[in-house]
Amino acid sequence: MSDATQHKKQLDSLRCLAIAGVFLFHANDRLFSYGAMGVPLFFVLSGFLIARILVLHEGPAVGASLRAFYLRRTLRIFPLYYAVLVVLLASGRLEHPAWYFLYLHNVYVFAHDVWTGPTNHFWSLCVEEQFYLLYPLALLGAPRRWRMGLLGVAIVGSVLVRLFLAWQCPGAKSWALLPVAGEFLAWGCLMGLYEVRQREKPLPARRLVLAGLLLAGEFLAGLAEFHFLLLAPQGGRTVYPTLHAIGFALIVLGTWRLEDGWLLRALSVRPVVYLGKISYGLYVFHNFSYGVKRPLVEWLPFLQPVPGTALALAATVAVAMLSWHLFEHPINRLKDRFPYPERGAPGPGAWNQSSCLPFREAPEPLSSLAPGS
Secondary structure, three states, X not given: OOOOOOOOHHHHHHHHHHHHHHHHHHHOOOOOHHHHHXXXXXXXXXXXXXXXXXXXXXXXXXXXXXXXXXXXXXXHHHHHHHHHHHHHHHOOOOOOHXXXXXXXXXXXXXXXXXXXXXXXXXXXXXXXXXXXXXXXXXXXXXXXXXXXXXXXXXXXXXXXXXXXXXXXXXXXXXXXXXXXXXXXXXXXXXXXXXXXXXXXXXXXXXXXXXXXXHHHOHHHOOHHHOOOOOOOOOOXXXXXXXXXXXXXXXXXXXXXXXXXXXXXXXOOOHHHHHHHHXXXXXXXXXXXXXXOHHHHHXXXXXXXXXXXXXXXXXXXXXXXXXXXXXXXXXXXXXXXXXXXXXXXOOOOOOEEOOOOEEOOOOOOOOOOOOOOO
């Protein structure tokens, strides 16, 4: 199995860790403040995988590549998202629905400085969808030799926007905007392109993961005072979001390149991999589950001693499992009807122009993304 066709179970485990952090953070943001790191980890994962998919499937006709990409992303992301929105709208529990249906809820959060209850986490899905819409056009429309440089410009631009908004709008929810959160996506993309260019060369995977953990952990300092990663800089922490982004990018790259050893085995435990596979549903449903204890206890009184967080977790996993097996997976299989275009049959020594490496095989779809996986 080629690198392009291989499903990386260890990335599913990263998704599981990310959604676990988000779940705990939303359950108790003071006790589990570091769980907020799950969202930017999802962003970095998405950027890394999207960049690889686009360059490894880039054909001579850019339009055909884009068509396949958008159709496949639509089948994976839209059905569950819009199904949940329709149910919420029909039950009268969705305020300002146009912002959600247009994937602009994150803009609304920033512009109106509001936090809208159990649907507030949809801001990150809006960020990712805006990224999916714009990034493929920018990447495939740019000359190949400029792509790494353009990502560098995007990262610098994101940092400048973050600092500007922190100066002009202190305390505002600017972290919800693509130009700010986009730094994490861009670092993931940059690392994805780098991995493709180094595809034939070994990389020190475990060392990359360790270096990433040190950076993402703020050098293991100040954890008790940790603030949400995407917030405007406070107390001299201007550089921290960038350190986190680089750290996550190194973790994802190192995890992708793991070939053997205890770390790969630890990240290949079946239940963890499975939860990572259904992480999109876990993310979508989890914020609705925290109030589930009261109705459950009224129906099943013997559950009274069980902590509410445990019941919320069980409910989230159960609903996500049903969603995956009965709804998401059958729709996801329709992606096979929209394969990426063939590259053709290159002659000996032909070059894969998108990756600047000798062309060896026509790659197939990679593993799914997250949280919109």
